[in-house]
Amino acid sequence: MATSRQAVDKRRVILDAAVRVFARQGFHTCRVSDIADEAGVAYGLVYHYFQSKDQVLDTLFLERWDVLLDAIRETDSLDLPATEKLAAIAGFIIESYRHDPDLMKVIIIEVTRAANSFGGAHIGKISEAYELIAGVVRKAQATGEFRTEIPAEFAVMAFYGALEQVLTGWIFGLLDQGDEAYEGAKAHVVETICRGLAA
Amino acid sequence: MATSRQAVDKRRVILDAAVRVFARQGFHTCRVSDIADEAGVAYGLVYHYFQSKDQVLDTLFLERWDVLLDAIRETDSLDLPATEKLAAIAGFIIESYRHDPDLMKVIIIEVTRAANSFGGAHIGKISEAYELIAGVVRKAQATGEFRTEIPAEFAVMAFYGALEQVLTGWIFGLLDQGDEAYEGAKAHVVETICRGLAA
DNA sequence: GCTGCGATTGACTGACGAGTCAATCCGGGT
DNA sequence: ACCCGGATTGACTCGTCAGTCAATCGCAGC
Numbered sequence: 001m002a003t004s005r006q007a008v009d010k011r012r013v014i015l016d017a018a019v020r021v022f023a024r025q026g027f028h029t030c031r032v033s034d035i036a037d038e039a040g041v042a043y044g045l046v047y048h049y050f051q052s053k054d055q056v057l058d059t060l061f062l063e064r065w066d067v068l069l070d071a072i073r074e075t076d077s078l079d080l081p082a083t084e085k086l087a088a089i090a091g092f093i094i095e096s097y098r099h100d101p102d103l104m105k106v107i108i109i110e111v112t113r114a115a116n117s118f119g120g121a122h123i124g125k126i127s128e129a130y131e132l133i134a135g136v137v138r139k140a141q142a143t144g145e146f147r148t149e150i151p152a153e154f155a156v157m158a159f160y161g162a163l164e165q166v167l168t169g170w171i172f173g174l175l176d177q178g179d180e181a182y183e184g185a186k187a188h189v190v191e192t193i194c195r196g197l198a199a
Numbered sequence: 200m201a202t203s204r205q206a207v208d209k210r211r212v213i214l215d216a217a218v219r220v221f222a223r224q225g226f227h228t229c230r231v232s233d234i235a236d237e238a239g240v241a242y243g244l245v246y247h248y249f250q251s252k253d254q255v256l257d258t259l260f261l262e263r264w265d266v267l268l269d270a271i272r273e274t275d276s277l278d279l280p281a282t283e284k285l286a287a288i289a290g291f292i293i294e295s296y297r298h299d300p301d302l303m304k305v306i307i308i309e310v311t312r313a314a315n316s317f318g319g320a321h322i323g324k325i326s327e328a329y330e331l332i333a334g335v336v337r338k339a340q341a342t343g344e345f346r347t348e349i350p351a352e353f354a355v356m357a358f359y360g361a362l363e364q365v366l367t368g369w370i371f372g373l374l375d376q377g378d379e380a381y382e383g384a385k386a387h388v389v390e391t392i393c394r395g396l397a398a
Numbered sequence: 399g400c401t402g403c404g405a406t407t408g409a410c411t412g413a414c415g416a417g418t419c420a421a422t423c424c425g426g427g428t
Numbered sequence: 429a430c431c432c433g434g435a436t437t438g439a440c441t442c443g444t445c446a447g448t449c450a451a452t453c454g455c456a457g458c
Contacts, residue, residue: 157374196391
C-alpha cells in the first residue's frame with residue numbers, strides 16, 4: 001500500500017483519474033493507457049499499484065460501498081421510525097450522487113447495474129445492503145409500523161429499485177437535475193414507497 | 200430476410216441459440232463461435248444473417264421490446280382504472296419472464312440494465328416504455344385517481360425500477376421463484392406502488 | 399559519494415476473437 | 429444435363445489491448 005513520504009499519493013491519483021475516465025468512456029471502452037494518461041503517469045505504474053484493470057474498479061466500488069454499508073448500519077442502530085430510517089438511507093445515496101456524480105455514475109453503471117460484468121462479481125456486497133435494509137423493514141413490520149402483507153424482500157427491491165432507477169434517470173439525462181430535483185426525489189421516493197408499505 | 204422454402208429458418212435457429220448462449224455465458228464473455236456451435240451451424244453463417252455480434256442482440260431485444268410496447272399501448276387504450284392498467288403491465292412483464300426466462304434474462308441483464316453497453320444504445324426504445332407508462336399515470340392524476348404531488352416521471356421510475364429489481368432478484372437467485380412467487384410479486388409490486396401513488 | 403530499494407517508465411509480447419472471404423454445396427428453373 | 433444464385437462452410441487475417449519486464453530514476457540513510 002502507501003509506502004514512503006511522497007508528495008502525492010500516486011495510487012490515489014490513479015484512482016481519481018480512473019473515476020473520470022470510467023465515467024466518461026465507460027470501463028469496457030477505455031484502455032488502461034487512458035487511465036494512465038489522465039493520471040499523468042506511466043502505463044506501468046497502474047500495474048505497480050493494482051493487479052489488473054478490474055482491480056481498479058473493484059477498489060473504487062468497495063471503498064465507496066463500504067461507506068454506504070456503514071451509513072446504513074449507523075442509521076439502523078438509531079431509534080427512529082422506519083420511514084425516517086429509509087429517508088436517511090435514500091438521502092445518503094442521493095447526497096453521494098450530488099457530492100460526486102462521476103463516482104456514483106461509475107458505481108451504478110459499471111457495478112451495481114452491470115449484472116453482466118462486475119455486478120455478478122460483487123453480488124455478495126450488494127446483497128449486504130439489501131439485507132440491511134430488509135432488517136429495517138422487518139423491524140417496522142414487527143412494531144406494526146409497516147404492514148406484513150408485503151414480504152420484506154419485496155419491500156427492499158421496491159425501495160432500492162426505485163432509488164437506483166431515479167439515479168439512472170439522472171445519469172442518462174432522462175430526469176431533471178439540480179438541487180431542488182434532488183430534494184424532491186428524496187422526498188418522493190421515500191413517500192411513495194413508505195405509503196405503500198405503511199400499515 | 201427469410202428467402203426461400205427451406206425446412207428450417209436458420210436465422211431463427213441462430214437467434215434462439217444466441218438467447219441460450221447469452222443467458223448462460225453473457226454477451227461479452229461468449230464468442231460468436233459459441234453461438235454458431237449452439238445453433239449447429241457454421242461460423243460464417245451468423246454473418247450471413249447478421250452484420251455483427253451486436254446486431255444479434257439488438258435483434259433479440261427489439262423483437263421483444265416492441266411486443267412489450269404494443270402490449271402497453273393496448274392496455275393504455277382500454278378504459279380501466281390506472282391501478283388495473285399498471286397491474287396488467289406488470290403482469291405482462293412477469294409473464295414474459297415466466298414464459299421465457301432466458302430471453303428476459305438476456306434483455307434485462309444485457310440491455311435494459313446494461314447502461315454501459317447496449318442500454319445506452321437503446322435508451323430511446325427503453326424510454327418509450329417509460330413515456331407510455333408516464334401517460335397512464337398522468338391520466339390517473341387528471342382524473343384524481345392518483346395524487347399530483349408525485350411527478351409522473353418519478354412514479355414511472357418507482358414502478359419500473361421496482362419491477363426490474365424484482366426480476367433481477369429472480370435472475371440472480373436472490374428471490375424465491377415459482378408460480379406463487381410470480382403471482383405474489385405481481386400483486387405486491389402493484390399494490391405497493393399504487394398505494395403510494397393513490398390519492 | 400555510494401549503495402539499496404521502491405517508484406516510475408514505456409516498449410514489447412501474446413492471446414484472443416470479431417469479422418472477411420473464397421470455395422463449396424444444393425435446389426429450382428430451363 | 430446445365431446454369432444460376434442464395435445458403436453454407438471454416439480457415440485465415442488483423443487490430444486491439446491487457447499485462448509483463450528490464451531498465452532507469454531519485455531519495456534516504458550511511
